[in-house]
Amino acid sequence: MLDRRQVLGGAAGGAAMIGAAGVAAGAEINPPDAPLHAGAADRAFSLDLLQRMAQPVLDRMARGRLRQEWTPEVSPTWDGRNLGVSYLEAFGRLLDGIAPWLALPDDGSPEGRLRARLRDQALSSLDHAVDPASPDYLTWQGEGQVLVDSAYLTSALLRAPDALWQPLSATTKQRLVAEMKALRQIDPPYTNWLLFAAMNEAFLFSIGEDWDPMRVTLSIRKFLEWYVGDGWYGDGSRFHFDYYNSYVIQPMLVQILSALATLGSGKARLNGLNLAEQHELTIRRAQRYCEHLERMIGPDGAYPAIGRSLTYRTAVHQPLGQLAWLGKLPDSLPAGQVRAATMAAQRRIFADPSNFNADGFLTIGFARHQPALGDIYSNAGSMYVASESLLAMGLPASAAYWTDQPLPWTMRRAYGGGDFRKDYYVDY
Template sequence: MERRKFIGAFSLAGIIGTMSPKNIFAATDQAKVTAGLAGNDRDYWWKLLYKIANPVVFNLANGTLVKNMPLEKSPTFDSRSLHVTYLEAVGRTYAGIAPWLALPDDKTAEGVARKKMRLAAIEGLNKCFTPGSPDALNFATDHQPIVDAAYLAQTFLRAPKALWEPLEEGTKQRIIAAFKSLRNRKPFKSNWLLFGSITEAFLLNINEQYDNDRLNEGPRQLREWYKGDGWYGDGPNLAFDYYNSFVIHPMMVDTLAVMADKKIVEQKLYDQALKRMQRFAVGQERMISPEGTFPPIGRSITYRTGAFQALTQIALMEKLPTSIKPAQVRCALTKVKQNMYGTPGTFDKNDWLQLGFCGHQPKVADYYTSTGSLYMATLSFLPLGLPASHEFWAAAPVAWTSKLAWSGADFAKDYHVDY
């Protein structure tokens, strides 16, 4: 194939050498970021995303993910196979980089880096789904693959032309078979129901045979668990953590989008879910302090900025509530990222993420957390799927809500909603 010839001629080893995050995200850039002086937010975002995703994407493309990925696990890690960590790393990383990789090629420094990562991402999937691959991903054992197959499915829904259509036909068939193989395990009665649903929604979207009960169960059950004012229960009870953002709102909306498009549910169910996600996004923006921090509440805080996936997906969809300017989200999250990813210990010497919330803090990791789990962090970079000319990136810097409020300036009032 011509694509294979190109990649072979270009040499992925060469790509890694010339596009390494140490070259892209230079020490001088980090010094400016740490000092709060970075002037181009988009430059900072894409370079940081490249740094985070680089070890996963390029090792997978080279067939060295299992060989080179460190296996740090929580001190309380349970009895599940640690091999699930590789699918975690791939599914979560790809779901976060998908909108950025879907942008058209251009000749800017960003465009060149983006194209290289996209080609490597495709090559990696083709390689790891080849029989006998040293990086073969585990779908056959444990319940954890239900989770990360869902993020891979969400990847393909977010960037079908960039990351699904270019795959080799054999790779596509093996991914489809892997997704279907998960039906011998039932998701737990929690946010996990949406993992099963979105995987089936992807199969529906590509006109493959799908499991109707598994597809419908997540949206149906989560609607019953809705608590009001933008919050779903994670099960029958409300959990005050970030799972409404890690999973529930994004996967609810993405699943219902497919179902509504295929006339399996009425459009009004999608519209309702979108309104609830918008309301939740209002709260997320207000939770970012004037200093660019956010509360370390609930479990899975080692997923770091993945906590803001709901807010960033609403921004990517261009559906932010009128009370929030896109530049507010950009400026607030830039400051959060500067605070979090500039802290020593966040990355190891080879730029793999390490367990922790802000730095290296293994003791805050939950019993299901290992190195691959941490790549949920990429889910806060979704607005990179908007072009540089978009208001989100091009508008002048503005203060976000809490910064306005604590400086004595006027800011938007907030009210409970009933939908």
């Protein structure tokens, strides 16, 4: 069984279990008596969390048994939409968070063997997802929410094309493309939802399919207009003090612009937009936003519980993991500092075993099972966006992110009486 000792700050601290008994395959990954340096211990914790999120979903869906064996929990204020959307939410969001890790090369290590197994299950699950004859054929029509989670799925395919797209059969590829194009009938509201439509089109562009440049141009231009300064975007015409910059806006803008500027048979061209310049600007703004995210992690790993969708848990730190994975962390955020801060938050949030139910599925909550925190759209499938906090697992264990010594993060320094970097508004 995996050793889930909690070490606040990554290198030292008290012990606490993060959950109930681990999944069967976990025993071979991190023997509890194995001495680990801080980075290896952090990776082992993250790998355990990744497996605990992924295995209950992928093991069942790969066999066409997810719907049969799981009825997702819903919020007490559930708005009555078709619960079928929850399975696409769970699958698409989970896959997006673990895609960079699935794309790492195979090897004979315990982690490598786990990755090969979960990747095979993910590919089989993709077959079921678009096969109308499968019991796990996903809900692709009838709910606007489908546009949202189709975009997490196409984002996963963009993050790991060689691992998750190329190996698919021609039939599955054709079916996926057809489902994405059919979603053009959904008219997204003028909010972060514009990026979901743009993500699907960016994916279609990347594989050489017909794509709709206007959906992408509109989305990019609106967020240029909605930028409120100092690294933050409004969600629509108003500013919302919540974490949708983390859940959707910052990472999807970076990924869409990256895909258009670098992928496909040739760089995309959008009327009046210099994609290379916009991509660079978006990265710089994401870096500034990440400085804010890091500063909001307290000395004990706690961070502010603000705004909508709090039950998405550590998905709030997706931009930090994304920039680490892309090698784009700013000089102000050394890798050892980011890892220490975000791992402290992971350990703090997942300390309570009720974050997972008896069957291993994520529950609705923030730092434990707290269904009353759910919004009208919240179901247990929605919670799998928390896997987005695992993007740095896409870096190999030998990467500096995992081997650098942990450093005290900003609030740890500040409240420990140490020197720390002052903070000033930026004008880009």
